[in-house]
Amino acid sequence: MxxxxxxxxxxxxxxxxxxxxxxxxxxxxxxxxxxxxEVFREALGDKVGVRRFASGFYPLDEALVRVALxxxxxxxxxxxxxxxxxxxxxxxxxxxxxxxxxxxSFATAAGITLHVELEYGSNVHHxxxxxxxxxxxxxxxxxxxxxxxxxxxxxxxx
Numbered sequence: 001m002x003x004x005x006x007x008x009x010x011x012x013x014x015x016x017x018x019x020x021x022x023x024x025x026x027x028x029x030x031x032x033x034x035x036x037x038e039v040f041r042e043a044l045g046d047k048v049g050v051r052r053f054a055s056g057f058y059p060l061d062e063a064l065v066r067v068a069l070x071x072x073x074x075x076x077x078x079x080x081x082x083x084x085x086x087x088x089x090x091x092x093x094x095x096x097x098x099x100x101x102x103x104x105s106f107a108t109a110a111g112i113t114l115h116v117e118l119e120y121g122s123n124v125h126h127x128x129x130x131x132x133x134x135x136x137x138x139x140x141x142x143x144x145x146x147x148x149x150x151x152x153x154x155x156x157x158x
Contacts, residue, residue, distance in 0.1 A: 001094070001102070001132040002036075008136035025095060033102040037109025044143065047071055052152040054141035058134035063121025067134035070113040071142050073158040077104045080117040081131065086124035099128045103135065 006013030015036070019028025044050070055068035065081070079100045086096045107114040116134070121127045151158055 001099070001128060002032075004129060004132040005036075005136045005139075008133045009139045011136075011139075025093075026098065026101070029094075029098050029102055030105050033105035034109045037106040037111075040106075040110045040139075044071065046151065047073075047158045048151055049145040049147070049149050050152065051142050051144050051146045052158070054138035056134065056137060056141075057119070058130045058137065060121075060126040060130040060133070061123065063123060063126035063130045064119040065121070065127065065130040065134050066115075066117045066119055067131070067138050068115045069107075069135070069138045069142060071111075071158060072113050073111045074113060075108040075111050076113040077107045078115040078117075079103065080115075081127065082118065083124050083127055084122060089125055089128075096124045096128055099131060103131070106135075 002013065002015055005011070013036075015032060017028055017032045019025070019031065021028050050071060052071050053069070055066070058065050058067060081100065083096060083099075088095050103114060103116060114135070116131050118127055118131075121130070146152075
């Protein structure tokens with residue numbers, strides 16, 4: 001899913017992480033999301049000229065996910081995704097229930113407001129992948145320069 005974030009977000013993302021995944025993946029996954037969020041926030045700097053907001057619907061086969069975000073500097077996270085029971089996916093195995101925690105950790109560390117909602121879908125892999133692709137595409141759109149030149153806020157800071 002991190003590959004989806006980099007590829008669809010247009011970010012040059014290389015992640016090397018070591019952790020205690022022989023015990024469980026929770027802390028390694030959480031710490032990785034936090035670091036990526038911190039790096040993202042730092043890379044944005046003062047956010048002069050960025051579009052700031054982005055949203056959209058993102059399909060993957062039978063699943064459709066809606067993502068909306070604001071580079072507000074105020075972390076807030078909404079996850080309205082009810083997933084069917086699933087076994088861990090991939091190699092090394094990723095517990096699908098951690099997808100919510102990854103996004104929350106990223107949003108908090110990045111200082112963004114992020115809403116992710118499942119419109120419909122039944123395949124856990126498709127739901128998670130559509131969520132990450134949607135986050136990536138929204139980030140890509142929100143960081144685009146819109147030519148305004150200033151900080152897109154009535155307060156003058158984000």
